[in-house]
Amino acid sequence: MTIQWFPGHMTRARRQIEEKLKLIDVVFELLDARIPQSSRNPMIDEIVGGKPRLILLNKADLADAEQTTRWNKHFKAQGHETLAIDASNGTGVKDISGKVKELLREKIERQLSKGLKPRAARALIVGIPNVGKSTLINRLAGRNVAATGDRPGVTKGQQWIRTGSDIELLDTPGILWPRFEDPEVGNRLAATGAIKEEVLHIDEVACFVLKELAPRYGDVLSERYGLDSLPSSLPDLQSAIEVLEAIGRRRGCLAGGGHIDYEKAAGVLLRDLRSGKLGRITLEGPEEAMEPIGASE
Numbered sequence: 001m002t003i004q005w006f007p008g009h010m011t012r013a014r015r016q017i018e019e020k021l022k023l024i025d026v027v028f029e030l031l032d033a034r035i036p037q038s039s040r041n042p043m044i045d046e047i048v049g050g051k052p053r054l055i056l057l058n059k060a061d062l063a064d065a066e067q068t069t070r071w072n073k074h075f076k077a078q079g080h081e082t083l084a085i086d087a088s089n090g091t092g093v094k095d096i097s098g099k100v101k102e103l104l105r106e107k108i109e110r111q112l113s114k115g116l117k118p119r120a121a122r123a124l125i126v127g128i129p130n131v132g133k134s135t136l137i138n139r140l141a142g143r144n145v146a147a148t149g150d151r152p153g154v155t156k157g158q159q160w161i162r163t164g165s166d167i168e169l170l171d172t173p174g175i176l177w178p179r180f181e182d183p184e185v186g187n188r189l190a191a192t193g194a195i196k197e198e199v200l201h202i203d204e205v206a207c208f209v210l211k212e213l214a215p216r217y218g219d220v221l222s223e224r225y226g227l228d229s230l231p232s233s234l235p236d237l238q239s240a241i242e243v244l245e246a247i248g249r250r251r252g253c254l255a256g257g258g259h260i261d262y263e264k265a266a267g268v269l270l271r272d273l274r275s276g277k278l279g280r281i282t283l284e285g286p287e288e289a290m291e292p293i294g295a296s297e
């Protein structure tokens, strides 16, 4: 689902998260491991404030494992606890509980020293639409419980969901907006399917993807689409269009008169990318994360 975010939505979404923060011990900030920076909310540090936070790099099954390790190190260097997970299949999810204990160690020790039995840690999942919030809630709960209606400003009764471990989750996640004013971020969000491509031109998104992939994943492109002479860099739009045209020709994406149907060719490329048919691909490295978000505020 595509959400059109307006300033009013953002204010309401933020207020709702701030209300929920009062109830919880720890925030799970869900990012897309393929685009950890672009799937991050620009005001997250300000919104979460001093609450203990665990960054979860979700969809790690689709991301380049080497890049995911680099992103983990990057966030650790910024003082965050992180974990790569695949909420669909459950990989890494069982390690969340250990990370939460680390994050809340002081609090737990204080409770123990007072002779109190530590209660379950109360957690809130936050993230942009489509990052996998409901999938993770259902995975942690062991059944389908996540509230649907991924819309800013939709409030409903909140419930605590017990998980198999000592974590209780709020059933309604906090929905955040991405930094979509930046065209590169918009292209990355569209490439991974976080925003629907109608918002942007699908052939432009495909050209962006080709330019990004050619230097790092050129072999994968050449092999999948039988491209014999793919250059290691596509310096301009024209060179990317030529590759898209070659893909279209190989895949029979033809319009009338023997012309290539660029939109169809773009659809082939983006479907392959999103479904993992091109292999595990990350679209941005931590070198592109210029500064900790919020540092300039």
Ligand code: G4P
Pocket (backbone or CB within 6 Å): 058, 059, 060, 061, 062, 085, 086, 087, 088, 089, 127, 128, 129, 130, 131, 132, 133, 134, 135, 136, 150, 193
């Ligand atoms: P949201 O609540 O944050 O909006 O996201 P949701 O859980 O609905 O997940 C969005 C899509 O991402 C779903 O695809 C879901 O299966 C997929 N997904 C979530 N976590 C993972 C993961 O770790 N790995 C992979 N490969 N996929 C994941 P969908 O049901 O097919 O929906 P659609 O977006 O294709 O319509």
